[in-house]
């Protein structure tokens with residue numbers, strides 16, 4: 001079983017160890033990743049998932065691919081590294097962290113002076129740096145989110161959606177990072193975790209993380225969220241993000257938009273927790289965010305059971321976009337801010 005806290009990605013003895021998230025919560029298994037092809041497969045099949053975690057995994061995937069490039073010629077090396085980048089870019093389209101991490105690794109390759117071996121060393125250092133940075137950013141997001149929580153006399157009940165926890169990051173989590181900081185400061189009563197159909201990351205991953213750490217968690221089906229809000233059970237909603245457009249429109253797991261509309265209707269604060277690296281300043285609005293289409297079997301297959309007759313068609317978008325006007329605040333490592341305040345942090349994106 002895992003150490004506490006949980007780290008989904010570990011660099012050890014010259015290979016990457018990943019918690020296989022497709023087997024949680026009942027089987028805790030670790031897979032070894034020794035080449036970029038295996039890392040690409042791990043991202044595509046969601047052995048590792050969650051925007052920041054995908055970025056860290058892709059960074060290590062770039063290093064593993066670089067390590068296998070045989071040439072000593074620098075120009076040939078960089079050309080072949082671009083092929084590694086292309087393989088990793090094709091894994092999943094929505095989380096901007098994937099593209100940002102790949103771009104950052106390529107920047108290291110272009111800017112490092114020295115032999116091919118020295119480039120390879122610099123690439124490993126960059127990947128490890130991205131991982132360490134993300135963990136520190138998540139802890140800052142957690143504490144900034146705590147500060148942004150409603151100042152109720154009672155302990156808070158927070159509704160979460162999907163999994164934006166340690167498993168989705170280098171550790172600690174973004175939305176669940178806020179939950180952890182609130183729990184640490186004894187400001188949290190419990191979370192209400194939406195199971196998050198169809199992949200059930202809330203039921204399988206968020207609930208698992210909370211049980212591991214003794215954080216009280218009530219699991220609900222997604223269609224119970226409105227009722228819980230109407231019953232006065234929810235003080236705040238906290239979700240993660242896969243890509244935030246320059247105006248604050250936010251792509252997150254399918255169903256997040258619905259929860260945001262419900263929160264608005266019940267006058268409950270709706271927070272997005274994400275690192276600034278998740279903001280894509282090159283996209284002015286959220287309707288331009290690429291939305292991943294996933295296999296229909298996620299809809300019709302539950303365990304061994306097929307839930308519908310043959311002859312139906314399916315639509316399985318993995319994400320939806322919550323308009324900025326439904327978001328109370330975006331909680332970043334630089335603090336909690338209104339969506340329109342993101343512009344002050346506009347940097348030339350690497351992705």
Ligand SMILES: CSC[C@H]1O[C@H](OP(=O)(O)O)[C@H](O)[C@@H]1O
Pocket residue numbers: 049050051052161162163164165168169173174175201239240241242252253254318
């Ligand atoms: C900390 S961002 C987590 C974010 O990523 C998840 O998507 P997936 O599990 O498909 O990678 C989900 O949208 C989470 O909110």
